[in-house]
Amino acid sequence: MSDITRFEVSTRLSRAAVYQGLVFIGGTTPDDRTQEIKGQTAQALKKIDKLLADAGTDKSRLLSAQIWLADIERDIGGMNKVWMSWTAPQAAPTRATAQVKFASKDLLVEITVTAAGATI
């Protein structure tokens, strides 16, 4: 039995990997990319909630986040609004936010996080 647990594994990537009490969640993106930034951010965060639950933890145990935006000038306000209403009280992770270019033209936001696993 491996000491690493992976979720939603393909030859390209795993959506989450758990090792020694640390939960790594990869770049998480919305499925419906016709939505604007608030909708896309909410979708990505909902997926992160699901992956955290699969790994036996939740957003109150987030350690770090990296947020990539396709248009930071236009979208940082909307993303932040959804983000700040989502974070757990007194438990927001560390964060770094920047504009990059994505492979998909319609993608506006991608969020990568690391979390602590279940309380032992």
Next chain:
Amino acid sequence: MSDITRFEVSTRLSRAAVYQGLVFIGGTTPDDRTQEIKGQTAQALKKIDKLLADAGTDKSRLLSAQIWLADIERDIGGMNKVWMSWTAPQAAPTRATAQVKFASKDLLVEITVTAAGATI
């Protein structure tokens, strides 16, 4: 009592999070953005020194760093000069450096690090 310790927490982010001997420090930026790259880099590193100290560790225990620049062609030399005079002997972290676009027009550099906590 939580097994995660956070520093400078807001609803948006924590400046640092400590868990199981790992110290996560978020994207750290200079306050005085009228300065050029060397001044901005030195400011960010001074803040990182402070956060590492708050977490009970120091720059000789850095594990990884990600450095984002607003203008890599113009600024990588100046950033590297300040960075290399700052790293502890035989203890520089792993590093990845790239140009991204920031939310703030005057921001030239943002540095994210992970460190080992206090020696047990």
Next chain:
Amino acid sequence: MSDITRFEVSTRLSRAAVYQGLVFIGGTTPDDRTQEIKGQTAQALKKIDKLLADAGTDKSRLLSAQIWLADIERDIGGMNKVWMSWTAPQAAPTRATAQVKFASKDLLVEITVTAAGATI
């Protein structure tokens, strides 16, 4: 004796750092930058294999990866082809991929990974 082991250390960076069963490998780049994306990706992954081996582990124990490309529209297909033929069965890491700007004009890809150390 330190509880952190570093590989290929300079004043600027270490190529890898191992701490508490976690292996951090920094932004890894190809040496021969006259090659196109497939060649450059293969070179970077070969270097990562070497660093993982130095740290006593291998690609089947990767936890997370960040892939930066200089031209994501042109190069994501070629990078993915090499990447997917390289990942270990049922053991691909989490991943985030984006276009950034590099310091070197000829560099097409840079890959940063975190892995679990040797099985204890």
